[in-house]
Amino acid sequence: MFTFRFPLLVWLGIGILITSLGIRQSFGIFMTPISDYFQTGREFFSFAIALQNLLFGMFQPFVGMAADRWGPKRIIILGAISYALGLYLTSITTEPTVVYLSLGMLVGLGLSATSYVIVLGAVAKVVPAQHAAKAFGLTTAAGSFGMFAMIPGAQSLMSTYDWQGALQIFAVMCSFMIVFALFINTAKREDSSGHPVHEDTQTIKEALKEAFAHKGYWLIIAGFFVCGFHVMFIATHLPSYVMDKNLPPSTAAMALAYVGIFNIIGSYFWGAMADRYSKHYVMSALYLVRTVVIATFVMLPTTEMSAIIFGAAIGFCWLGTVPITSGLVRQIFGTRYLSTLYGLVFFAHQIGSFLGAWVGGVIYDYYGSYDPIWWSAVVLAFISALIHLPINDKPVPRLSAATA
Template sequence: MSIFRFPPLVWIGIAILIISLGVRQSFGIFMMPISDHFGTGREFFSLAIALQNLLFGVYQPFVGMAADKWGAKRIISIGAVAYALGLYLTSIATLPSTLYFSLGALVGLGLSATSYVIILGSVAKVVPAQHAAKAFGLTTAAGSFGMFAVIPGAQWLLAEFNWQQALQVFALLCTLMIAFASFTRNTPSNSPQAQENNDDFTLKQALAEAFRHKGYWLIHAGFFVCGFHVMFIATHLPSYLADKHLSAQVAAMALAYVGIFNIFGSYFWGVMGDKFNKRHVMSALYLVRTIVIAGFVTLPITEGTASLFGAAIGFCWLGTVPLTSGLVRQIFGAKYLSTLYGLVFFTHQLGSFLGAWVGGRIYDHYGSYDPIWWSTVALAFIAALIHLPINDKPVVRPTPALA
């Protein structure tokens, strides 16, 4: 299937992801101005972002269940309101503790309702199984354009105005997601994708089936590592480069390179997941991460190596999303993908929580990011290994008559 023949819902989902993830990935460049404003160390902002990611994951299974039951339109609209409110309250905060509620809890809720789990769950219901990984890859890739587009914009807003006004602009931007959500529709009950699974198969049965599947837990473990990687890098790379006496513009461009090369990488890994065994492709992706991160912390840190790292890590940045969601869909079907992938994403966010918080904790304790960088190298190699034994064959369920 050509990408131009994908249903309109795929393109609507892409527009929502561009805003949701673009704003989210810009938070790293707010660390120093916000920390300086409140007179706190980096651990304070790191903990607020870590809480955001933890709650992002905690909310996700419940938000996924709600989307499976009531449809994505209502859930995305509620999430967009929470996202915008969280950013606005952060911009007018007078006490640093307010950020734990605004930037942490509210933005975490907004992200859980406007990002991959809900969007990919909707896409899975309108795209045939044999093209799912490609569709997921395209959605992830095009959604990643937001990172490339928004981060330079955030840097410009910080330079021309201040961090409070920058967040208020982002709050207004989030309201556009409500407009996009209004064009979404629930999947017709007579569509081939909606009838792919037994209509009598309940959510309780789906959860019990997944929890008994060893491969499902290995998928959880791999996505934990992904979360640890991406949130540590997104949150701490600007500060790490500043410690190496590189300008904020270099850090912003490095993150922008992550975004632009992630566009190509996400689609590439998604296409590879349709052509080859997804678990083998996933192992290859984590091996690439291992080499890229190890090379970055070994080589001298310059403007050139920072840009090269952004491009290289960007190529394998979110390629895990189409592969992981594709594996869950391949094994368990599309009917409860938002719920089952939502639980996997919760584990991802546990990794994100630790990546964001522990990075700041280790820096404040040791005055160096080196220990955490080498931890990411070891985790990447472990993740490459644990995907190999996954049994990725679709589960066999009894027909209603046999049941």
């Protein structure tokens, strides 16, 4: 049986993810007004978001190590402060290069300390292995509500005020994450007889050596790279792509909102499937669905209806990768250094995010079209479906011996 701290920690994590990732996923709405304000092309904003995601990933392993050593509470508080400062500085600067520091570096650091790696690492310590993917899916799904709420909220704020005012309100909202973090408790859970569950004595150096020698770990990393490419290309460029088709901005906002709301359903669904069936096969199925969804969207005429349907369909398999990927790492290597090992996997995700956001802008400025990058996304989705098939998701011998 779970003690009360399990649901409390999960709800606190959900609150943090709603705020952190909801704000992050709204950045695509800001591309056109910020680019117009500084009189730059789309590559300028694309590179700022790409830099943010690259640094998000680069900071992640170190932030994960810090959370494994000192606990998530302090890390989340420091991350929320960095996040708020980055948003506020972006809103007041008149110099374009400052955006690379504020929206790029400071927000990237803030995201690394307030997103899935830290929150799921905390959740993993208070749930049993057989329910881990489902718990991760629940946290991911509910956290995804932020995308559904924040994107229309950002559009409304910019209509009422301007993009600067919207970012300043988002900066104030970062204080919610500090409040949630103050109540996080990751005390060791107890087993069914009331005895504490003891952690293993493996060192972080041994954990890294074990993971790097595991073929499946590298395949997981490669797959999550593709996920990052997809997510940030679509989140950053879908609004502009839709408006290029002479559709109103509200259609772009609604399409992304549908991504968020159907991501809630999809994240829980894929997490539940991963607890019931082999996780690597479930991941292959998810990427096959992505392949079909993206290819269909590109081939059909883009209308208000097709954009919204695409948002719903891609949302269903949007972040379902998170509970499966984190669940795979937990299942294979255990919970002791989950934040560290998943942090390294997430770094690959953010390299993909960097390329998805930046290359999308480069391709558009060069060709005047997003078609080449869309078809690249289709090919990568299919490749990712294939590389998950041979992953051995059985626990490493160390864990098997400990269980025996």
